[in-house]
Amino acid sequence: xxxxxxxxxAALALAxxxxxxxxxxxxxxxxxxxxxxxxxxxxxxxxxxxxIVKATPLIFTGLAVSVAFSGSLWNIGAxxxxxxxxxxxxAIGPYLGGWPRPAAIILTLCAGAIGGAIWGGICGWxxxxxxxxxxxxxxxxxxxAAQVLSWVVHGPLIEASGAYPQSMAIAPSxxxxxxxxxxxxxxxxxxAIVLAAGCYLLLFHSRAGFELRAMGRNRRAAAFYAIPIxxxxxAALALxxxxxxxxxxxxxxxxxHRLYEKxxxxxxxxxxxxxxxxxxxxxxxxxxAIFFGxxxxxxxxxxxxxxxxxxxxxxxxxxxxMILLAFDTPAWTRIRGGLFARSRDSAPPIEPxxxxxx
Amino acid sequence: MLSARNISxxxxxxxxxxxxxxxxxxxxxxALVGENGAGKTTLMxxxxxRLRPDLGGVWLDGAALRRGSAARALRAGIAxxxxxxxxxxxxxxxxxxxxxxxxIAGFDLAAVAARSRALADKLGFTLxxxxxxxxxxxxxxxxxxxxxxxxxxxxxxxxxxxxxxxxAPAELAPFLELLSRLRAEGRVIxxxxxxxxxxxxxxxxxxVLRQGRVVAHTTAAETSESALARLMIGEIDIPRSPSAPxxxxxxxxxxVEDLALDRDRARVLDSVRFDVRxxxxxxxAGVDGNGQAELVEVxxxxxxxxxxxxxASSATAIAVIPENRDLDGLILDMPIWExxxxxxxxxxxxxxxxxxxxxAALELCRTLLARFRIRAxxxxxxxxxxxxxxxxxxxxxxxxxxxxxxxxxxNICRGLDLAGAADVHxxxxxxxxxxxxxxxxxxxxxxxxxxxxRIFVMSRGRVRETEPADREPARLGMxxxxxxx
Numbered sequence: 001x002x003x004x005x006x007x008x009x010a011a012l013a014l015a016x017x018x019x020x021x022x023x024x025x026x027x028x029x030x031x032x033x034x035x036x037x038x039x040x041x042x043x044x045x046x047x048x049x050x051x052i053v054k055a056t057p058l059i060f061t062g063l064a065v066s067v068a069f070s071g072s073l074w075n076i077g078a079x080x081x082x083x084x085x086x087x088x089x090x091a092i093g094p095y096l097g098g099w100p101r102p103a104a105i106i107l108t109l110c111a112g113a114i115g116g117a118i119w120g121g122i123c124g125w126x127x128x129x130x131x132x133x134x135x136x137x138x139x140x141x142x143x144x145a146a147q148v149l150s151w152v153v154h155g156p157l158i159e160a161s162g163a164y165p166q167s168m169a170i171a172p173s174x175x176x177x178x179x180x181x182x183x184x185x186x187x188x189x190x191x192a193i194v195l196a197a198g199c200y201l202l203l204f205h206s207r208a209g210f211e212l213r214a215m216g217r218n219r220r221a222a223a224f225y226a227i228p229i230x231x232x233x234x235a236a237l238a239l240x241x242x243x244x245x246x247x248x249x250x251x252x253x254x255x256x257h258r259l260y261e262k263x264x265x266x267x268x269x270x271x272x273x274x275x276x277x278x279x280x281x282x283x284x285x286x287x288x289a290i291f292f293g294x295x296x297x298x299x300x301x302x303x304x305x306x307x308x309x310x311x312x313x314x315x316x317x318x319x320x321x322m323i324l325l326a327f328d329t330p331a332w333t334r335i336r337g338g339l340f341a342r343s344r345d346s347a348p349p350i351e352p353x354x355x356x357x358x
Numbered sequence: 359m360l361s362a363r364n365i366s367x368x369x370x371x372x373x374x375x376x377x378x379x380x381x382x383x384x385x386x387x388x389a390l391v392g393e394n395g396a397g398k399t400t401l402m403x404x405x406x407x408r409l410r411p412d413l414g415g416v417w418l419d420g421a422a423l424r425r426g427s428a429a430r431a432l433r434a435g436i437a438x439x440x441x442x443x444x445x446x447x448x449x450x451x452x453x454x455x456x457x458x459x460x461x462i463a464g465f466d467l468a469a470v471a472a473r474s475r476a477l478a479d480k481l482g483f484t485l486x487x488x489x490x491x492x493x494x495x496x497x498x499x500x501x502x503x504x505x506x507x508x509x510x511x512x513x514x515x516x517x518x519x520x521x522x523x524x525x526a527p528a529e530l531a532p533f534l535e536l537l538s539r540l541r542a543e544g545r546v547i548x549x550x551x552x553x554x555x556x557x558x559x560x561x562x563x564x565x566v567l568r569q570g571r572v573v574a575h576t577t578a579a580e581t582s583e584s585a586l587a588r589l590m591i592g593e594i595d596i597p598r599s600p601s602a603p604x605x606x607x608x609x610x611x612x613x614v615e616d617l618a619l620d621r622d623r624a625r626v627l628d629s630v631r632f633d634v635r636x637x638x639x640x641x642x643a644g645v646d647g648n649g650q651a652e653l654v655e656v657x658x659x660x661x662x663x664x665x666x667x668x669x670a671s672s673a674t675a676i677a678v679i680p681e682n683r684d685l686d687g688l689i690l691d692m693p694i695w696e697x698x699x700x701x702x703x704x705x706x707x708x709x710x711x712x713x714x715x716x717x718a719a720l721e722l723c724r725t726l727l728a729r730f731r732i733r734a735x736x737x738x739x740x741x742x743x744x745x746x747x748x749x750x751x752x753x754x755x756x757x758x759x760x761x762x763x764x765x766x767x768x769n770i771c772r773g774l775d776l777a778g779a780a781d782v783h784x785x786x787x788x789x790x791x792x793x794x795x796x797x798x799x800x801x802x803x804x805x806x807x808x809x810x811x812r813i814f815v816m817s818r819g820r821v822r823e824t825e826p827a828d829r830e831p832a833r834l835g836m837x838x839x840x841x842x843x
Contacts, residue, residue, distance in 0.1 A: 205716065207709035210699055218689040223660040224680055225700040226673070 040301025041294035049183035055293030060247025061271030077138025079268025080145035085245020088115030093170025116245015124237030389561035395745035407431030435514030482532035496647035608636030641810030
């Protein structure tokens with residue numbers, strides 16, 4: 001059996017082969033394109049740091065998606081939850097000037113977590129108590145969050161001069177440490193990794209995580225065996241929202257220092273792809289997010305040196321996702337099983353193992 | 359002539375079928391017998407095109423069928439009835455049958471319903487009233503619908519996987535008669551069963567499978583039940599089911615007070631009250647679909663009753679084994695050891711502070727696999743890799759391991775072979791002998807007579823206790839039909 005990691009790498013290799021063919025057909029050099037992508041993403045310390053900075057919000061939103069999806073709660077609203085978290089962080093940040101820096105940063109991130117948790121929790125409550133399909137409610141809450149953001153940067157939170165639709169800058173004490181200037185690499189990536197480990201422990205080593213996964217796979221059996229479905233639904237979507245909200249707060253604290261319209265380029269949506277590529281595994285999400293961040297970062301260099309449109313990067317992303325999903329089907333497993341069986345001349349003796357009755 | 363030649367099929371590390379040859383002629387009933395996990399269902403799925411064998415192929419009247427194409431097999435005239443009904447849960451029965459042979463021209467649900475009723479009358483089945491989704495149907499009703507759907511294709515080959523296990527006694531005779539009629543029409547009938555008496559009584563030819571190999575082709579005239587049993591199990595003696603434990607009335611372990619439940623404006627549970635005492639096995643007899651499934655759901659806490667209550671010494675004192683093991687009892691794509699944790703008491707034990715004690719749970723799982731003779735690759739194997747009988751054993755193992763005060767078991771031996779049923783019965787008797795209380799809800803009267811001290815009858819949502827004088831099949835049959843005079 002190919003391991004999950006092996007499958008991901010195989011899918012990536014197949015995607016690269018197809019991309020190479022496309023690049024050749026365009027008359028460019030595949031080697032040049034891949035070299036430029038690599039150069040742009042990891043070619044220097046600065047480039048590598050920027051790749052990680054670009055990956056960081058995707059890790060938070062990817063974890064958010066994977067926690068919800070593990071319970072078959074289809075949270076398409078990580079983007080709105082990230083924005084809700086950013087709004088909360090951007091609202092409290094300017095008033096933290098009197099606080100010591102660690103406390104101010106932690107307060108900012110906590111505000112983001114609470115903002116996201118409320119945004120996700122509302123959808124959880126609607127699902128648990130009113131049986132509202134969470135796909136629809138989370139999508140709709142994305143629009144609500146975007147409009148609230150637009151309103152606050154034009155109204156209540158607009159900067160003192162009022163010249164631009166953007167919020168006041170957060171206090172210097174609420175800004176993330178930048179230990180490696182001039183790169184923007186900052187401790188948020190450490191927080192992301194710690195939270196990934198936390199999600200892994202929660203999902204695979206805790207009772208609540210087991211109950212969530214059980215609910216996700218068989219709701220009827222979960223009801224039969226006293227799994228608190230309503231409570232778990234609310235808690236999982238609130239936690240999912242909190243993770244996305246921390247991602248938004250980190251972006252405010254470390255990178256933008258203020259709010260403006262179109263704050264998120266779609267981190268919450270790209271997160272769904274990240275989570276699927278990672279098969280919902282929290283550690284896989286770190287790798288997948290860095291991969292997506294690297295493609296994003298490398299695309300500029302590719303355009304500059306090879307004259308290939310950065311849109312090609314989106315083609316690579318799409319191909320990797322489709323190939324991975326295709327590898328994941330029972331058909332793939334059957335092909336492997338068939339090859340294995342036919343590679344023997346005579347059938348081996350029966351082992352005292354499971355007999356499937358499909 | 360249906361023939362399957364040299365079929366081999368492997369699932370992961372397990373060889374489910376090993377170079378199996380199988381032939382069945384028109385105008386004959388061909389029984390395929392074997393223990394749980396012998397490969398009967400796998401062979402049926404290959405013949406019906408639902409699985410693609412690793413080796414070998416299927417021929418119908420000399421023409422090779424495309425391997426692994428269910429649509430081609432159906433078009434060629436092979437229809438199969440599944441052991442666990444495969445119906446669309448969210449559709450009504452009319453809609454489900456419309457996807458069978460009756461619905462192909464147009465999509466006139468009224469016409470489908472009319473033709474279905476005509477066919478059902480011929481078979482002696484009763485169909486439920488219109489409307490309501492399959493989710494609300496009992497398992498017996500579902501199997502009947504599956505049989506109807508298969509016959510609606512007017513198939514040349516009809517394969518039935520353990521169809522009789524869920525039929526009420528009154529339905530059995532007409533059903534076997536139906537098989538004879540279908541045989542007289544020149545169809546090929548393949549009957550998968552582990553009920554040897556049935557095989558000997560109705561089949562013309564019998565094929566015995568053991569651990570994926572054909573161990574005998576024989577005819578009903580040449581063989582006997584005991585000879586078949588030896589072939590099926592090998593040289594091991596068939597364990598006898600233990601007899602009923604001496605009823606020593608302990609304290610009340612489970613008490614059900616005045617339960618009422620309505621659904622679709624029909625009374626499903628009607629003032630149900632009874633109690634079960636420590637040390638006894640109390641039985642509930644009844645034709646499936648008279649409120650048993652709902653009673654189990656209410657006791658498990660999966661459904662809220664309109665009125666009344668269920669009380670036990672604590673929330674984890676009750677272990678429930680539901681009848682629909684694939685849908686309600688197990689999470690098939692989780693590993694076996696995680697399925698153990700579905701029992702709330704085991705979750706409490708293996709996650710005392712919210713964190714799973716994985717190693718201890720795996721250890722218990724290994725012990726249970728050995729003790730209950732569950733054939734599995736190991737605790738990490740997914741529950742989906744277990745055969746039907748082994749899934750049932752896993753659920754019993756889980757219930758006993760949870761150390762409850764009460765086990766509520768619904769049709770626990772359906773689909774189990776002789777050895778499996780005896781193992782399960784012994785486990786329940788031991789449990790009662792050590793002071794546990796068992797509520798055994800079953801449509802198998804022999805099982806209830808063998809094991810139960812007190813027997814209740816459930817009919818149209820009402821539960822009533824029977825007198826010792828009622829303990830004979832004819833009398834209980836009357837009570838099950840709701841005739842209390």
